[in-house]
Amino acid sequence: MMAEHEAEWMQVAKQGPLVSDPMSALCLKAEYAGNANENFLLGIESLAKRYDAMRRVRGDGNCFFRAFIFALCEQLLSPDGNPGSASSSQTARLRACIEETIRASKAELIAVGYSEIAIDAFWETFVDYLAAMETRSHAELYPLFTFLQDFQTEGGESEYLVWYARLLTAGHLKKHAETFQPFIEGLFPELTVEQFCAAEVEPMGKECDQPQIAALTEALNIGVKIEYLDGSAKELQTYECSASASSSSSPRSATQEPVTLYLLYRPGHYDILYPRAAAPSTASAAAVQEQ
Incomplete structure (x- = not known):
């Protein structure tokens, strides 16, 4: 029965938008109605108490x-469109650090064996996208609305960003x-790192595991x-990979302020979570809902 339920919601996930509008975690209850494992419903209730919203991802x-x-x-x-505010200044510093990291990444990827011709278009798209975000943040009334449209466009440039993220991972x-x-070796005893990257990281459509x-x-x-909603326990299990524990030796990391992203894991799938203190702004969410 549990396998049947998982197959049903995975089918729904495959047919959904690339990235959805914000919604309550309680919307997940419908997918587990009738499931004999009550841990799923208990986990959803816990999610709703700790997270204000989620976005489904295809x-x-x-x-x-x-x-x-x-x-x-x-x-x-x-966050507020005001370039002089403290929050916008902090965002600008983070954006500059990430942009510098991406700019430097092409040379680093070439150094581990990637062809410049093969990766250049994806790298350039990422760099240009980040550079355009500063203008977008200050010039648009609802920058999140346009940003969401980018990630909801089939075959759009956001897919270049997704594949380049795979490339950064493999590199x-x-x-x-x-x-x-x-x-x-614990996952694929027969594969070297090089072979693992070629088989499990670089190709689009390959699911992600802890090494990635x-x-x-x-x-x-x-x-x-990452909050784990897998039915294995009444309480949500949490996996955290801290930026402060990063093995990155780049001097860029010394000036980059700590940032944590929040995701929900269900068997074979990830969605985006928003802690109650970091939910999408009312104005942005309202603009998205008006689509």
């Missing part, structure tokens, strides 16, 4: 990377192969907190 195998990049880019939009795994090889999560958070020096 379950096409790219959900972790899409959720991570969307949540990160959302952090890079000035970090290769650069730190000795560190990650034991973890990869750790590598991407370290590559960007961005923390992630």
Whole structure:
């Protein structure tokens, strides 16, 4: 019965938008109605108490990377449109750090064996997207509205960002192969880091596991907190990969302020969460709902 329920909601996830509008975590209850495992409903109630909203992400195998990049880019939009405010200044500093990291990443990827011709268009799209975010934050009434449209467009440039996130992950795994090889052997005993990246990281549509999560958070020096709703316990289980624990040796990480992204994991799938103190602004959410 549990497998049937998982198959049903995974089918729904595969058919949904790339990234949804904000919604209450309580909306998940309908997907577990009649499920004999009450831990799912208990977990949903706990989520709703701790998180003000969530966004569904399409379950096409790219959900972790899409959720991570969307949540990160959302952090890079000035929250109030006022370039002189403290919150906007903090956002601008973070955006500058991330942009510097992405700009430097092409040379780092070439150093571990990637062809410049193969990665240049994806790298350039990411750099240009980040550079445009400053103008977007200050020039538009509802920058989140336009930003969400970018991530809801089938085949749009946001897909370039998603694939480049995979590339950043693979590049970090290769650069730190000795560190990650034991973890990869635990999942795929027959694969080297190079083979793992070619088979499980670089191709679009491949689901994500803990080595990829750790590598991407370290590559960007961005923390992630993942709430596990898998029915295994009455209380939500939490996995946290802290930016402060990153193995990144880049001097950029020393000036980058700590940031944590929040995701929800259900078997084989990731969505975006908003803690009650960091929910989408009323104005932005209202603008999104008016689509």
